[in-house]
Amino acid sequence: MKKGLAMFLALGLCLGMTACGGQTEQTTEGDGLKEVTLVLDYVPNTNHTGIYVAQKSGYFEQHGLKVNIIEPGDNDATTLCAVGKAEFAVTYQENVTYARTASEPLPIRAIAAIIQHNTSGFISRAEDNIQSPKDFEGKVYAGWQAPSEEAVLKAVMAGAGADFSKLTMVGATGSGLESMGDDIDIQWEFEGWAVINDRMQGYDINYMPVKDLDSRLDYYTPVIITNEDMIENDPETVQAFMDAVKQGYEYAIESPEAAANILHEVIPDTDMDFLLESQKFLSDQYSLDSDTWGLMKDEVWDGYTEFMYEYGLIDHTIPASEQYTNQFIK
Template sequence: MRKTVTRILATTAAAAMAFAVSGCGNTANDASDTSSDKLTKVTFMLAWTADTNHIGVYVAKNKGYFKNAGLDVDIVAVAQAGAEQAVNNGVAEFALSNLYNAASYTDLKGAHIKQVLQVQQKPSAIWCALASNTAIKSPKDFDGKTFATFGGNESDIVIKRMIQNDGGKGEFDKVTVGTSTFKTLESGKADFGGFYSTWEGVQAEMYGPQLNCFSEPDYGVPGNGDAIGIITSDKMIQEKPDVVRKFVQAAQQGYEYAYENPDDAAAILAKDAADYNLEEAFVKKSMHVIVDGQYWGDPAKIKDGSFVLGTNDFVETQKRFDFLGEGHAYTDANGNPTDKVPQAKDGATNEFLKGAK
């Protein structure tokens, strides 16, 4: 089912500066409105292929929330150099990213971006072997095995901690994923790899191959490394704060609708992101995993107003940043190791969210 289902873990960094932007698929319901030339045009860039992390933006466009806010939003495919570079360079006004990238790019690589809405409030990363690989029963069995990696050493530090907390040494080999982690495992080139419970985990359950998976919190990895959300540039915040506020609050409304109406939201994503060939049943299952697992926050607290969906969490993300810093994970703009640790407060703001305290 996909590169349409395989995506790089949220710590992936863009390397190049030059890129081209391409459009992605069907226009939404408001695209035919003849008054669209009166709207402020902005671009939202995907972080990878369209999936349920992006669903609130698709819903906001389909339901007319952006149009009601005076915006004409063009949803485009991710650029070769990455969504972060596109936003930093002004190619896109908004994009899906994560607080790890926003903070580390800002503090370590000289970018000027901020996350303005954090949809995912707890980690969904899972570390898995094929269920048919009976030699792996828990993370300590990753010792001496081969890890299918997309590059970078953040995941290495996470896996090492999981193995050691399970009683192992934390020693393993690596191979770079060429196409998808599923295929790399099935080929026998690697023994385990990283997935997301809300997407690839759903794929494995519905279509196979069956996986044996382990989550980070169960094995002592602190904080939230999957603080996925929407970024914009400091320039947009300084020069067009009203546009940022309108976009953020319309997207926030889209995510709220999706959280309350997962089946309808799934149908919207499958239809309006048609280029990605998403099966509606699969997207619905993904949304129900998100809702049942309360990945976007406690619905009861959202309903009573004690938690605002989209709030950037500076506590759990900083725990993850500090943990990675202890493992010497970070590099500067030139790719050189640095002991400087990104600060979550430098990479995000809640000022544009409706209802944020």
């Protein structure tokens, strides 16, 4: 069993043993609103702006919902959604593929892509002149040390004719160039967050988008998921949720400054000038090259699934149709 699959199954077993009655009980408020829970992948940031716009602007209420937005803490958002501890979650394409290809597949589906393209890549100090993965040889890379991370590094280095064994991998202690100190040469960051922040802080950096290094790495990160019980037995709630969320992201696309102000109410300790620059960047990215926000494509899912199989992250492939649906994107 692959390490990534084992992680999901172990966590799923733990949560299943401690769950009180399996599926989350959906309640209806006195005002007729159905209460549901969305668990984020991480702390609130501009990836999540449309969700908070939907909450602040009353879009959820307009669609009959009261949505509790929570952070994952020490748990995994994908598994929490799969075992019914939350009706919806924010996660990543690779996590969906891990879950769906496990020996006991977790019953989830992606229902929207928050961003159409992978906006992450490798950063380094400009003075180090790291222009290609070929230049990773002899360098120190700091990351979260996941199997998929190592696979991506192997792939992009091989594509550049570099020897992966000549790269030293260590655990990251933070995000951005400042956290790298003098001992770290390369980190993997999101352009809309750490990269923008580094540049605003005056750092001179090189940035290599992973999607430009291997087309299969232009996968969806992040995505919104739900569990199959919701899709099969309560599609009306899923549709109402997605209608409100889509409305929120469309607002963020059209009005990045106003959307940034809404998010700033959620994370007031974040510098507003930075938040606005991050939001302007992502507002241009949410539905880039798509007819509408949220839509997903088979070729994106199939491409990264094949990549994961090629590099031993999963032991078999499955079709895109078993991993996502566009049925709730109108």
